[in-house]
Amino acid sequence: MGEFTETQMQEMRDGFDLFDTFSEGSITYSQVGDVLRAFGQDPSNAEVVQVLGTPKKEEMNVKKVTFEEFLPIMTQLAKTLKPGCLEDFVEGLRIFDKEQNGTIMAAELRHVLCTLGEKMPEDQVDALMAGQEDVDGNVNYAKFCEIMMEG
Numbered sequence: 291m292g293e294f295t296e297t298q299m300q301e302m303r304d305g306f307d308l309f310d311t312f313s314e315g316s317i318t319y320s321q322v323g324d325v326l327r328a329f330g331q332d333p334s335n336a337e338v339v340q341v342l343g344t345p346k347k348e349e350m351n352v353k354k355v356t357f358e359e360f361l362p363i364m365t366q367l368a369k370t371l372k373p374g375c376l377e378d379f380v381e382g383l384r385i386f387d388k389e390q391n392g393t394i395m396a397a398e399l400r401h402v403l404c405t406l407g408e409k410m411p412e413d414q415v416d417a418l419m420a421g422q423e424d425v426d427g428n429v430n431y432a433k434f435c436e437i438m439m440e441g
Contacts, residue, residue, distance in 0.1 A: 306357045307357075315357065316356045316357075319342050319350045326364060331368060384431070396429045
């Protein structure tokens with residue numbers, strides 16, 4: 291793979307091996323998205339399934355991919371993924387700004403993060419929301435998005 295340096299390849303191999311819990315030299319299809327996210331990519335579950343050839347749900351925990359098979363998958367997704375920009379995220383949350391004052395209810399934001407799109411686990415939402423809520427129970431969504439984009 292000419293796209294990666296030797297150091298990058300070793301780092302990716304090490305990261306891949308962390309998910310290879312049985313030291314078989316492969317991971318299950320269901321782990322591919324997690325490994326991609328560990329490498330800084332952010333594909334949706336649908337994009338991962340598509341790049342894997344749209345396997346059936348029951349095949350996701352059975353079929354496996356080796357590191358050599360994983361690299362082209364990562365390369366393909368890295369080329370096709372377009373990261374959202376700050377304005378896109380702010381615009382998406384503006385819908386919930388009933389008073390048009392730059393804030394939304396923290397409970398509503400929490401609900402959105404846990405139930406819509408790629409649902410986040412409550413513990414991750416708790417970590418994201420820590421320190422974001424004002425005394426009235428609202429979140430400045432532009433500031434929230436800026437913090438999210440910083441990683």
